[in-house]
Amino acid sequence: MGSRPDAALREQVQQAAGHDHRVTTALAHADDAEVVREVGAAELVVLPYRDMGNSGAALLALSLDRPVLLPANAVTRALAAEVGADWVLTYPGDLTPQVLQDAAARAAARRPGSRPDLSAREWPDAGRAHAEVYALATGGTR
Incomplete structure (x- = not known):
């Protein structure tokens, strides 16, 4: 996720993370x-x-x-x-x-x-919500 930061930002992030074992930094693209x-x-x-x-x-x-x-x-x-x-x-x-x-x-x-x-984000509900928005945006009705 994300793009590579420039060298100054990379250094700033690594300095801020310090040596805290609870913090990880991944400053490159991740699959x-x-x-x-x-x-x-x-x-x-x-x-x-x-x-x-x-x-x-x-x-x-x-x-x-x-x-x-x-x-x-x-x-x-x-x-x-x-x-x-x-x-x-x-x-x-x-x-x-x-x-x-x-x-x-x-x-x-x-x-x-x-x-x-996350139940409100299940595919059937999300699909219905998108269809309603598209219908409203295009002047249609549901």
């Missing part, structure tokens, strides 16, 4: 198996987007039963309401070490065996 392996091994997937309207990475993490940490906005609050506040953790303002510590503690405290509620 599907690598993404699943990395996300599946995570206790918490941190996606510090500055602006977010939708995130395939967040949905991927949730589909692998991994909680995500996202900046608070209307979209992320709606996602948390949909799938569960234990799964979509949000923070206002900037991402700080304290935000990360608090989110990691919340992620670790999840009930074992629990899963995010």
Whole structure:
């Protein structure tokens, strides 16, 4: 996922990760198996987007039963309401070490065996919703 960062950004990310054994960095393209392996091994997937309207990475993490940490906005609050506040953790303002510590503690405290509620994203429901939107957009009715 993603593209290669320039050398300065690569260095900044590696410095920020430091020698913390809990943090991994993969600063190159990853194939599907690598993404699943990395996300599946995570206790918490941190996606510090500055602006977010939708995130395939967040949905991927949730589909692998991994909680995500996202900046608070209307979209992320709606996602948390949909799938569960234990799964979509949000923070206002900037991402700080304290935000990360608090989110990691919340992620670790999840009930074992629990899963995010992704039922509203099942194919039959998604297909119907898309058909309705397309019909409305084209002036048709359902």
